[in-house]
Amino acid sequence: MRQIGQLFKEHYSAMFRLAVVLLHDEEEGRDVVHDVFAMLLDGDIRFDADKARAFLLSCVRNSCLNVMRGRSTREQAMKSYLPEDEATEGLEEQIATLHDSIKDLAPPVCREIVLLHYRDGLTFKEIAERLDVSETTIYKHLRQAMNQLRLTINK
Amino acid sequence: MDKTELLFMMMEHPEQYTDQQWQEILMDDECRELYAMMSKVKSTFDVDRHDQRGLDDAFVKKEWETFQAHHQALAKVMPLWRKVAAAIVVAIAFCGITIAAVHHFNAAKQDTPTTTVDNQQMIQNDNGHQTATAVNGDVAEAAQEPRLYDNVPLDEIISDMATRYGVQVEWQTEEARCLRLHYQWEPSYSLDKVVEMLNSFESFNITRDGDKLVISDRASDK
Incomplete structure (x- = not known):
């Protein structure tokens, strides 16, 4: 013991x-x-x-x-x-990279949406209302943000 | 509607979509990649919260005390079933003789439906090997149900488990393959827990090596 x-x-x-x-x-x-x-x-x-x-x-x-x-x-x-094949031993390094990369997301609205959703727990609908845009616009920026982040961890 | 837009909508209300709809959208490479990325970003913020709170020595000490208290409470119960298992295993025998060892580790769940697999329900596959089949034939439904193996070779039981947990199997003993067991398996249990339970039998030993189960003779293991 x-x-x-x-x-x-x-x-x-x-x-x-x-x-x-x-x-x-x-x-x-x-x-x-x-x-x-x-x-x-x-x-x-x-x-x-x-x-x-x-x-x-x-x-x-x-x-x-x-x-x-x-x-x-x-x-x-x-x-x-995560999909099972993504739960690899390199995951923690990827997360460390993401941690730094999120600060650099551009344009700033992409970063803001990521922070509002993941940090503050707002739904996409709530974010759309707060930013006075459509949910489709939120999806567009979010997809843009994810593409940028994917590039940083695939470098 | 764009498929990634659908994915975002599904992620906003995942409970409103069926398992099949989720499987279909995640079959798409672009959606799967996007979903995985979002999961990683979620993890990033989980870790942030975790690190900001900080797990100081006092927290770890408290966790250790909780673990100890829980484990000691369990330890008072565990020796009984271990003794029962050990006593029953004396009756262990090789091919053709049933091991009359019944594990009722899940007494609390006895009212749940149980799939029974016995030697009358063995079928021959193309290779001439016996294969265990579920009584109702609905493999999907049976996957999560407790399964009662009645006089079924260990080979078949391990094969079912390997399929369920997605692991490979290495047999270092041919004798153990033919051991016939009476054993109730809870597919909802983790593989490690099932391995631990099966190791109560004294005639064989199962170890886990990553994604592989190694079955050896207990005597040769020492």
Whole structure:
């Protein structure tokens, strides 16, 4: 139990972060991480101590994928889950790149729409009302923003 | 209407569209790429919120205490079923003899519909191998239902699980393939949990190596 406690202390934060990235849900992310540690505690699992972080993150990724696979496509869409083939090990680097790139979105209205939707939680309809434009205009700017961001992570 | 415009509308109200409509729109490469990008942007803001809050030592300590308390509560229950499983596994036998080990880990879910697969319901496929089939023949519906394997070879059970969880299987023991089990499988459980439960049987050992299950003889594993 003491060894597990040490692993928990050292890696919980990164594991929880990855689970939230994949599941977009803190409660479910917490459950996944706890399940991984429960598995370690109950099971006869051996791994190289030097690779503990990579192993634990891999366990979290696999457990999250299991959660995702257990849901219908519609349920996955309601949670905005990534398609399975996109949930790769490079995902966190992509997210770091996106974090920086969102600030540079142009024209500014693209950035504003992204922030209003993802940061502030406004629906597309609410954004359209606030900016006094049609929802179709919002979709156009959002598509433009996503294309710009896609280019930054594909560089 | 432009297909990406439809995707945005669907993302605004995902619950208003059917599973089939979602599958169809995500089959389109452009829409799938756009959807994935939006999911990643959502993750970016999730991470921002997560990092701004900060997971300090006090938070992790509290989580550890919660985990310990929960796990210790479970530990009081777990040894009982482990003992039962171990005792029953004494009766384990190879081909043709049923392992009379019934796992009722999901007692709380016993009122849910259960698909039964038994040796009367085995069919021969083109390769001459036996294949387990669901009683009602509706594989899609049966996919999430608990499945009761009654006197079914481990080979067949593992094959069903591999399909369900999308993993490959490596058999390091031929003997274990023919072990016949009485086992209730909950497809809604994670693969790791199912592996853990199956490892209560003492005649074989299953380990997970990424997207592969390795089944070995328990004796050779030690």
